[in-house]
Amino acid sequence: xxxxxxxxxxxxxxxEVLLHKGYLRLLLVSALVGIPVSLxxxxxxxxxxxxxxxxxxxxxxxxxxxQAPWWWPLPALLLAGLLLAPIxxxxxxxxxxxxxxxxxxxxxxxxxVPGVVLAALACxxxxxxxxxxxxxxxxxxxxxxxxxRSAQRVEHPQxxxxxxxxxxxxxxxxxxxxPLVAAVMVIEAAGLGGPQLTALILxxxxxxxxxxxxxxxxxxxxxxxxxxxxxxxxPRAGVPDPGDFLWGVPLAAAIAVVCVAGRTVxxxxxxxxxxxxxxxxxxxxxxxxxxxxxxxxxxxxLTGRSPEQVALSGQATLGALAADPADWPIGAxxxxxxxxxxxxxxxxGSLRGGxxxxxxxxxxxxxxxxxxxxxxxxxPALAVGLAASGAAVTGLPVTSTVLAAALLGSQATDAxxxxxxxxxxxxxTAQSLRGRPxxxxxxxxxxxxPEVS
Numbered sequence: 349x350x351x352x353x354x355x356x357x358x359x360x361x362x363x364e365v366l367l368h369k370g371y372l373r374l375l376l377v378s379a380l381v382g383i384p385v386s387l388x389x390x391x392x393x394x395x396x397x398x399x400x401x402x403x404x405x406x407x408x409x410x411x412x413x414x415q416a417p418w419w420w421p422l423p424a425l426l427l428a429g430l431l432l433a434p435i436x437x438x439x440x441x442x443x444x445x446x447x448x449x450x451x452x453x454x455x456x457x458x459x460x461v462p463g464v465v466l467a468a469l470a471c472x473x474x475x476x477x478x479x480x481x482x483x484x485x486x487x488x489x490x491x492x493x494x495x496x497r498s499a500q501r502v503e504h505p506q507x508x509x510x511x512x513x514x515x516x517x518x519x520x521x522x523x524x525x526x527p528l529v530a531a532v533m534v535i536e537a538a539g540l541g542g543p544q545l546t547a548l549i550l551x552x553x554x555x556x557x558x559x560x561x562x563x564x565x566x567x568x569x570x571x572x573x574x575x576x577x578x579x580x581x582x583p584r585a586g587v588p589d590p591g592d593f594l595w596g597v598p599l600a601a602a603i604a605v606v607c608v609a610g611r612t613v614x615x616x617x618x619x620x621x622x623x624x625x626x627x628x629x630x631x632x633x634x635x636x637x638x639x640x641x642x643x644x645x646x647x648x649x650l651t652g653r654s655p656e657q658v659a660l661s662g663q664a665t666l667g668a669l670a671a672d673p674a675d676w677p678i679g680a681x682x683x684x685x686x687x688x689x690x691x692x693x694x695x696x697g698s699l700r701g702g703x704x705x706x707x708x709x710x711x712x713x714x715x716x717x718x719x720x721x722x723x724x725x726x727x728p729a730l731a732v733g734l735a736a737s738g739a740a741v742t743g744l745p746v747t748s749t750v751l752a753a754a755l756l757g758s759q760a761t762d763a764x765x766x767x768x769x770x771x772x773x774x775x776x777t778a779q780s781l782r783g784r785p786x787x788x789x790x791x792x793x794x795x796x797x798p799e800v801s
Contacts (some may be wrong), residue, residue, distance in 0.1 A: 356793035374510060378551035381492045381511065382518040388491055389484055389519040392465060396480060399473035404656045409652035415654040421644035424474045425657075429637025432699060443467030444486050446622075447478055447703045448614035450743070455512025461490035467700040475659035477640060478701025481520055485702075488519025494694055501539025514551040529754060533747045568721040579755045581671040583726040585763040591723025592766055599718055599729070600736035600770040603711045604777035606685070607740035610693040610707075617697030636698035643691035651680050654661040656689045659699070662709030669709075673716050673726040680739040681717040685710055703741055731756060731763040736774035 356621045360368075403424060408416045435443045441460025444467055456464060468483035490516025493508060521527035588596075621632045648655035657665045665684075669676060676684075715733025719726045734755055738748030747772045753760035760767070 351639040363774070375551055377495060378511065378514040380493050381515060385488045385491045385515045386521075389488060392468075392487060393480060393484070393523065396469060396472050400660060403473050404475070404659070416648075416656055418645050418648035418655060420525050421475050421641040421648075421655045421659055422638070423641075425476070425641030426634070426642070427457055428471050428474035428476055428699070429634035431474075432467055432637065433633045433719050435467045435470060436633060436700075437626040437630050439463035439466070443700045444483060445616050446697060447482060447699070447701055448611055448618050450703070455508055455516075456486040456490040458490045458494045459486060464490070464700075471700050472661065475641070475644060475655075476699045476701055477644075477661075477688055477695045477706050478657065478699060478703065479661035479663075479705030480523060481702035483701065484519040484523060485516035487752045488515035488517070489513070491515055510551055524629045524751060524754070528750050529747065530593060532743075532750045533744060548565060560741070571576065577669055577682065579670045579757070581667075582756055583670070583673060583757055584757065585727030585731055585759040585766075586725075587762045588728060589723070592725075592728040593769065594656055595718060595721050595768055596728060596766055597773050598774040599715060599732050601777045603714055603736040604740040604774040605781065606689060606710065607707055607737060607774075608781045610689055610710075611703075611741070613693035614696030617694055617695075621698045622791070636694050639694050640691040640699070643687045643694070647683055647687035651683050653680060658684055658691070659775040661705040662688070663705060665710045666705075666712055669716060670730055671713055675720060675732075676713075676716060678717050678720070681713045685713045685717070688713075695775040704738065707737045707741035708734055711740075727759065728766055731759075732770045735770040736769045739771045739775040740778040743775070743778065745771045748775075760763065771779060 376517070388631065404416050404420075408420065432443065439460075439462065441456065441463045444456070444464040464483055464486045468480065471478065471709075472480060472483075484697055489512035501677060517527070517530040517533075522531045524530060550655055568625070575769045610784065618638060621629055621636060624632070644655045644659045647658040657668075688706060692703075692710065695701065696703055711733035712764055713733070715729035715731075715736075718724060719729035731752065734752040735748055738751055739745045752767050752771070753764065756763055756767075773774060
């Protein structure tokens with residue numbers, strides 16, 4: 349262990365960082381930025397949710413259908429591809445990062461924010477099998493950087509990293525169900541320790557807390573829904589017994605294999621879409637969107653269920669599945685995992701959105717399909733599915749455990765040993781399957797930590 353004198357010689361102490369005038373100003377700016385960023389994020393998510401409701405429920409009912417027919421995803425996803433293609437090929441920022449690349453890279457610059465918002469609104473309401481978390485993070489980071497003049501961004505690149513991260517935390521603090529999830533994600537994604545880590549997390553925690561307050565208050569005052577990830581009702585998990593671990597450990601590994609396979613397919617799709625001229629890229633985006641639509645239509649046609657269950661990000665279906673697992677035959681669960689998994693894999697490499705929410709539904713569907721195994725059950729199966737899929741797709745095991753615990757609510761305390769073991773097994777399995785990173789390449793989702801001057 350390094351001595352105190354060694355720590356001081358290697359850099360500023362935590363006390364020196366926190367009491368520095370520049371850092372105190374940074375905390376104030378983060379708090380002030382968190383409010384307008386959260387208002388913008390609330391408006392974005394509310395609009396996306398209302399459009400989604402209109403496309404998948406109101407419009408089919410207006411046309412005389414009690415639910416969206418099996419063919420509904422085909423024109424919806426074709427339209428999504430046609431809208432997204434010119435955004436990716438012509439607007440600054442290309443509509444945001446490709447989902448298969450994970451969470452990482454430099455913060456989104458303000459000039460790219462309009463393209464990110466338009467791309468998300470073109471994709472998410474029309475049934476693209478992706479979540480809102482990545483566009484929200486880009487929106488929050490880009491808007492936060494509007495508070496910093498261009499000259500300051502060039503002169504102080506560390507400020508860009510801190511404010512961009514704080515803005516992202518403010519934007520996603522409630523969509524994950526808790527501002528703590530956003531804060532833990534920042535800690536883990538930074539991949540660093542010492543005073544710099546605390547200096548990075550405090551602005552994000554402060555901004556995220558204010559963001560949660562804004563989301564909660566405006567949701568109550570306006571009556572608008574943002575479709576935040578939550579499970580109003582979950583099956584009882586109970587204290588894990590040997591049977592839960594007997595089935596849970598291999599199930600966690602299997603879910604990790606499925607998630608890694610989906611990301612592998614997504615990387616292949618990305619290479620297909622991005623190799624060529626802008627015109628070829630636009631055409632391939634449309635083709636991929638139609639392919640996703642075919643996956644959704646195939647699920648509805650084979651199961652007789654609504655294509656909405658397998659479309660979109662999966663929050664609503666995840667809640668319905670957790671509330672009433674018995675309403676889902678094993679065949680429907682496997683079909684959901686197959687066709688949503690295929691659609692998710694294609695969308696990861698070609699369309700725009702976040703990878704986490706659909707992966708959680710995939711893990712939950714596979715877990716629930718295994719619930720009837722002797723000595724297992726719906727509660728433990730749900731816990732394993734949430735923890736394993738989160739760890740496998742994000743590569744952030746602590747974040748995944750906190751997120752799964754937040755979703756399980758009162759059942760999380762008893763299920764915690766199983767959550768932790770499932771997270772570790774899935775994380776190790778996913779990392780071993782992905783192989784060694786290239787020398788000099790940062791791990792997925794990791795960013796360099798800023799220095800506070």
